[in-house]
Amino acid sequence: MPRGKFISRSEILDLLSAINPDSNISVYIQLENLIRFGIASGTLIPNDQLPPARDLAERLGINMNTVSKAYRDLVVMGLLTTKRGLGVFIKDDVIEQCKEVSRKTVMRHFFEATAEAKIAGFKAEDLKGIVDRIYANNVYPYGPIPESIIPNV
Numbered sequence: 001m002p003r004g005k006f007i008s009r010s011e012i013l014d015l016l017s018a019i020n021p022d023s024n025i026s027v028y029i030q031l032e033n034l035i036r037f038g039i040a041s042g043t044l045i046p047n048d049q050l051p052p053a054r055d056l057a058e059r060l061g062i063n064m065n066t067v068s069k070a071y072r073d074l075v076v077m078g079l080l081t082t083k084r085g086l087g088v089f090i091k092d093d094v095i096e097q098c099k100e101v102s103r104k105t106v107m108r109h110f111f112e113a114t115a116e117a118k119i120a121g122f123k124a125e126d127l128k129g130i131v132d133r134i135y136a137n138n139v140y141p142y143g144p145i146p147e148s149i150i151p152n153v
Contacts, residue, residue: 015043039098049087050071
């Protein structure tokens with residue numbers, strides 16, 4: 001499929017579908033993060049068109065205003081642009097910005113989780129094993145933790 005057209009690739013929709021309404025992170029923040037992470041990883045590239053807010057909201061089973069808010073926030077951040085009558089697109093020259101913000105976000109989460117694990121009595125080997133199992137599975141953030149990843153501590 002040519003890039004810069006309406007995104008229908010299953011991996012992109014899977015990425016954007018990784019929303020968990022039961023997470024302690026707001027749904028619109030999850031969506032913003034997933035788009036930012038998608039840009040940082042190269043899954044989403046400049047000029048890719050995002051699904052219309054109504055379509056994505058229906059797919060995710062969430063309110064269209066939630067998707068619209070995430071899109072609007074990302075436009076204000078300078079990551080997305082709207083083209084009247086055409087939709088929402090990834091802006092040019094945003095990859096490095098997304099990589100930097102994503103790196104900081106992940107490092108903050110990783111630091112907090114690792115420090116909590118250390119205080120809770122996890123060994124470094126336990127954490128390394130968890131990371132290995134996460135990488136071995138097809139997982140997205142915010143969803144339930146697969147049983148195969150949980151260590152016997």
